[in-house]
Amino acid sequence: MDLIKEDFNKILDKKELSSEIKWMKIYHPFIARKALPGQFIILRPTEESERIPLTIAGTEPEKGTIEIIFQEVGVTTKKLGSLVSGSKIHNLAGPLGKPVHIENYGRVLLITGGVGSAFIYWMAMAFREKGNTIWAIMGARTANLLILVDEMKKICDKVLISTDDGSKGTKGFVTDVLEDALNNGEHADLAICAGPIMMMKNVSIITKKYGIKTIASLNPIMIDGTGMCGGCRVTIGGKVKFACVDGPDFDAHQVDFDELLKRTSFYKKQEQCALEIYLKSTGAGRFTSTTAEKSREV
Numbered sequence: 263m264d265l266i267k268e269d270f271n272k273i274l275d276k277k278e279l280s281s282e283i284k285w286m287k288i289y290h291p292f293i294a295r296k297a298l299p300g301q302f303i304i305l306r307p308t309e310e311s312e313r314i315p316l317t318i319a320g321t322e323p324e325k326g327t328i329e330i331i332f333q334e335v336g337v338t339t340k341k342l343g344s345l346v347s348g349s350k351i352h353n354l355a356g357p358l359g360k361p362v363h364i365e366n367y368g369r370v371l372l373i374t375g376g377v378g379s380a381f382i383y384w385m386a387m388a389f390r391e392k393g394n395t396i397w398a399i400m401g402a403r404t405a406n407l408l409i410l411v412d413e414m415k416k417i418c419d420k421v422l423i424s425t426d427d428g429s430k431g432t433k434g435f436v437t438d439v440l441e442d443a444l445n446n447g448e449h450a451d452l453a454i455c456a457g458p459i460m461m462m463k464n465v466s467i468i469t470k471k472y473g474i475k476t477i478a479s480l481n482p483i484m485i486d487g488t489g490m491c492g493g494c495r496v497t498i499g500g501k502v503k504f505a506c507v508d509g510p511d512f513d514a515h516q517v518d519f520d521e522l523l524k525r526t527s528f529y530k531k532q533e534q535c536a537l538e539i540y541l542k543s544t545g546a547g548r549f550t551s552t553t554a555e556k557s558r559e560v
């Protein structure tokens with residue numbers, strides 16, 4: 263494949279998966295060639311932007327492309343979402359983090375909340391290729407925020423859906439569906455969860471009760487992504503780990519979720535203030551203090 267240097271970081275395609283969630287295909291042959299499921303990139307949409315981590319949702323190594331799926335929750339994800347096909351992301355680095363360990367476990371359960379499906383979908387395909395049978399529980403605040411359901415149905419034996427408001431599937435949380443399914447004799451040899459921290463915490467409490475090995479894809483605040491700044495510090499089994507180099511996937515039963523919750527909300531006021539200023543500058547209307555929180559509660 264010829265490398266087209268001037269096209270590096272170019273957005274080749276872009277789709278809206280829901281009002282808040284976007285999919286992009288980006289030209290970056292080096293990352294496309296190396297990336298594996300579970301890894302992520304750190305990017306800056308524009309020169310003045312902050313660095314944000316986003317999971318690599320898929321690659322086409324022969325075409326030199328990578329895919330990302332992101333929810334617009336704050337200034338940087340909104341700036342990224344405002345870039346159009348054909349424009350360039352200012353810079354991006356990757357692949358970062360450890361790939362998830364893929365082997366034939368038997369029956370694998372994937373549990374996602376909202377944009378958490380972006381973390382899981384590529385992994386799901388890799389587990390499937392290794393001969394696992396897969397079932398999934400996918401949840402969101404409301405039907406409009408459920409993504410990749412049709413794609414997951416193609417590779418899973420069974421997909422159960424829940425929405426907080428009952429607009430699709432069971433009314434309630436993924437954890438309600440999980441507990442019901444396990445009570446009714448469903449089983450899994452491995453569970454993987456990705457989504458809001460509270461959801462992952464509650465999933466891990468349930469799967470521990472049923473003795474199911476569980477991996478949580480953690481999403482702490484990250485800055486450099488190389489293990490230098492300590493921003494992504496998490497506690498796993500009482501030991502300090504850096505999610506960007508030791509993770510982002512960890513044994514869910516060992517994660518200190520309460521600490522993670524505290525650390526991710528550390529800059530909430532500043533993030534809300536920055537978003538308010540950004541929205542005013544773009545004329546996008548007034549921001550209410552709960553907008554970002556609501557966005558993450560998927």
Ligand SMILES: Cc1cc2nc3c(=O)[nH]c(=O)nc-3n(C[C@H](O)[C@H](O)[C@H](O)COP(=O)(O)OP(=O)(O)OC[C@H]3O[C@@H](n4cnc5c(N)ncnc54)[C@H](O)[C@@H]3O)c2cc1C
Pocket residue numbers: 302312314315316317318331332333334335336337338339340377380381480481482483484510526527530533534537554555558
């Ligand atoms: C390894 C990794 C992979 C990720 N992959 C994806 C992905 O594929 N798709 C995706 O949509 N998001 C992903 N995230 C989360 C994403 O990085 C954040 O949503 C983003 O940094 C928010 O930046 P912002 O400036 O738009 O919003 P900010 O202004 O920074 O934050 C807005 C709101 O989102 C909350 N928030 C900020 N960062 C996070 C976070 N890391 N986790 C949970 N809540 C957060 C804040 O508390 C605040 O309420 C990932 C995070 C990590 C660590």
Ligand code: FES
Pocket residue numbers: 483484485486487488489490491492493494495504505506507
């Ligand atoms: S992001 Fe800096 S140490 Fe992980």
